[in-house]
Amino acid sequence: xxxxxxxxxxxxxxxxxxxxxxxxxxxxxxxxxxxxxxxxxxxxxxxxxxxxxxxxxxxxxxxxxxxxxxxxxxxxxxxxxxxxxxxxxxxxxxxxxxxxxxxxxxxxxxxxxxxxxxxxxxxx
Numbered sequence: 001x002x003x004x005x006x007x008x009x010x011x012x013x014x015x016x017x018x019x020x021x022x023x024x025x026x027x028x029x030x031x032x033x034x035x036x037x038x039x040x041x042x043x044x045x046x047x048x049x050x051x052x053x054x055x056x057x058x059x060x061x062x063x064x065x066x067x068x069x070x071x072x073x074x075x076x077x078x079x080x081x082x083x084x085x086x087x088x089x090x091x092x093x094x095x096x097x098x099x100x101x102x103x104x105x106x107x108x109x110x111x112x113x114x115x116x117x118x119x120x121x122x123x124x
Contacts, residue, residue, distance in 0.1 A: 007066050008066060008067070008092070009064075009067055009070055009090050009092055010063070010064060010065075010090070011065055011073050011089070011090050012061065012089050013081070013086050013088045013089070014060055015058060015059045015060075016083070017059060018039065018041055018059050020059070021059040021061045023080060024061055025061055028073055031076065033065060033072050033108065035064045035065065035106075035108050037061055037064075038061070038063075042057070043057070043058045044058075045057075066108050067092075068109075074088055
C-alpha cells in the first residue's frame, strides 16, 4: 500500500441517468481533472429536498483526482449537471494500492502528465 496519498481525493456525484454520468465522466477525464471516473448505475437514493422526502434511482460517479483539481472538478460538474444542487462529495484517501497514487498524479494535470512513472506496472 502506498503511504503518500495526502494529496489524493475521491470526488463523487449522483446523476439522474447514465447519459449524464458518462458525459461528466468523459469530460473530467478528457480535461485531466480526474485520472479515472467509475460509473455505478442502479443507486437508490432517499433524500430530503425542499421539505419533502424523495426516492429516486440514480447513477453514481466516483472520480480519482488530486486536491489541486477539486475546485476545477466542482466547476466542471456543476456546469454540466442538470440538478439544481448536485450532491458533490469529496473524500481524502487514507491509502491506495501500490502504484495507484503515482498513476493518479501522472494522469491528472497538464499535457505533460501523459507519461506514467517508470515504476508503474499495469495489471493486465
